[in-house]
Amino acid sequence: MSDVRASGFGTDAGGSVEAIERMLARPRDEVVRECKRYVVGQDAVLEEVVGLTYSCLQRMEMRARGVDDLDLPRACAFMLSGSTASGKSFIMKVVAKVMGLELVSIDCSGITGAGWVGDSVSSELRRVAGVMGRGDGRPVLAFWDETDKLVRKTREGGRSFDSQGNFLKLLDGGRLELAPEAQGQHEVTLDAGRVLNVFAGAFMGIEDIVRKRLLSGGLAVAGDGSKVAPGLLTPDELRSRMNLQDLVSWGFMPEFVGRFGAVVCVPSLSCESLRRIVKGSERSLERRVSNLLGAGREFAITDAAAGKIAREAHASGLGARRIDQITNHFEAEATVRLHADADVNRATLDVGDDGKLCLAFDFDEDAAGEKDEAACAEDDAADGGSDADGLPAGTSRFEPNERLISAVDGAVAGARWSEAAATPEGRELLARRLAHYQRWRVRDTRSVTGAELLLEAVIGYLAVNRDPDMKQTLGNVCALLRFAGIHMRDGWTYLDTFFFGRVEACGLRGLEERACSDPAYCSCDAVRALSCYRRYLELPREVRAEAARLAEARAEDAAESDREAAWLRADINAVADAVDKEGFGGAPLIF
DSSP states (O other): OOOEEEESSGGGHHHHHHHHHHHHHSOHHHHHHHHHTTOOSOHHHHHHHHHHHHHHHHHHHHHHTTOOGGGSOOOOEEEEEEOTTSSHHHHHHHHHHHHTOEEEEEEGGGBOOTTSSSBOHHHHHHHHHHHHHHSSSOOEEEEEESGGGGEEEOTTSOEEESSTHHHHHHHHTOEEEEOOOSTTOOEEEEEGGGEEEEEEEOOTTHHHHHHHHHHHTOSEEOTTSOEEOGGGOOHHHHHHTOOHHHHHHHTOOHHHHTTOSOEEEEOOOOHHHHHHHHTTSTTOHHHHHHHHHOTTOEEEEOHHHHHHHHHHHHHHTOTHHHHHHHHHHHHHHHHHHHHHOTTOOEEEEEEOTTSSEEEEEEOOTGGGOOOOHHHHHHHHHHHTSBOTTSOBTTSOTTSOOHHHHHHHHHHTTTSOHHHHTSSHHHHHHHHHHHHSOTTOOOSSTHHHHHHHHHHHHHHHHHHHOOOTTSOOSHHHHHHHHGGGGOBOSTTOBHHHHHHHSOGGGTOSHHHHHHTTTOGGGSOHHHHHHHHHHHHHHTSOHHHHHHHHHHHHHHHHHHHHOHHHHHHHHHHHHHHHHHTOTTTGGGOOSOO
């Protein structure tokens, strides 16, 4: 008997229902708004695609509850039609990520018919079944890209379709038995009813087919209700009128096309949308490159450069892909220079006098924050030639202060810091013990709570950060706290970058994003650290500033006074005793 590995509802029906219910529980408008954070210039497409996806999930939910397939609409599938680089693949990746769907991307240009060398539909479906088998009951979104490449031109100028028959059973939504295709493989059962199939293609030249159909029917109706001659419509306007019959005329068989629920037109990105992808959106190229550079470094693009890049990308017909081609060289140069030169923290992409793009480097004093001159002079005198942030003269103010770290860690040498900070409970106790220091005289009592939240957030950040260089010591905590007082723009600080940057930029917020595909990335400690920091940010700016000073002042006092150091070591050891495995169960959280 062959070894059959099934990927159906079976005993996992309950998990499937719960997974789908969680997806449908989110309001549709909320999902669309979240998608718009990533996708620029395709608002109408997002609304239609999310709506179709919700409809398919509702069908899957009813099926998982035992409703007969015959009593439900046809299985889920729709087609995306759009010119090259209009964002079809990116849109589906974003929708899958936001809605929590398992995504399998398949390039149809390599699929061949039975008996030919290359990937077959069956081999790709085995991939889908593998992803479904490893999941937690979530449906799978199979994205069949380059679908138009399945229709091949013959020598006579006609079209032949190699693999269309292999899709029919998949789109019917039943169970498919996938026979072994190579030695060592087993027979696999795929429940096609749990697969949302989305096909996408550029369909170059299909505008002529649409125009011919419209001409045969007379005047076409424009978007405002007026009538216009089809010959005057733009390619995007013609594509917006594309229907399933046009796909049949393109070369697909009616049996295949008849299983689609809709054809969604993805228009070419406008010049303004391309400019926002370069600069001015939440996920713009300017912000993404700055995140890659890390704290203390910035990549800026002027309005003139953004407009030039957008116009060239629009004229090329390659859309957003052309943006990367134009800017890759400048991104690489900026990354190398900013990481190699400690005196430079800003790269600006601009348009030179010759009309070409050029890169300039400078140290942006404004991004470093506004400092009172008298206070700076006073700090320099106290620190014996240090800059305003306590760093030795000539040292980058955006790097951890090794002198401060060494002094604080030396003061608490012998204290059981690592034991005390090893658990979330210990980090909370440490934050309270450090913040509730008896010597504080504060103008606003909320600053003590703010200091507690800030300390717990920073200690928690060090505990979950994946960078091995970010050691969890009290000295490193003090070094990170100093970034709360170093401002960038619009009130943003360098400590904000540590928390809210992507994983690649040492930020914990990236863990939340990655948890959509891998829950292991988002730990309880990361969520707790982010939560504490967000609560700290809710306090007034003046209170936050005072809280930051309180949070670091006690450790600095200990670095200068043996008496203060002894008290601090005693407090740390008391926390370590409280969180000891044998006695923590009854230990109070407030001392």
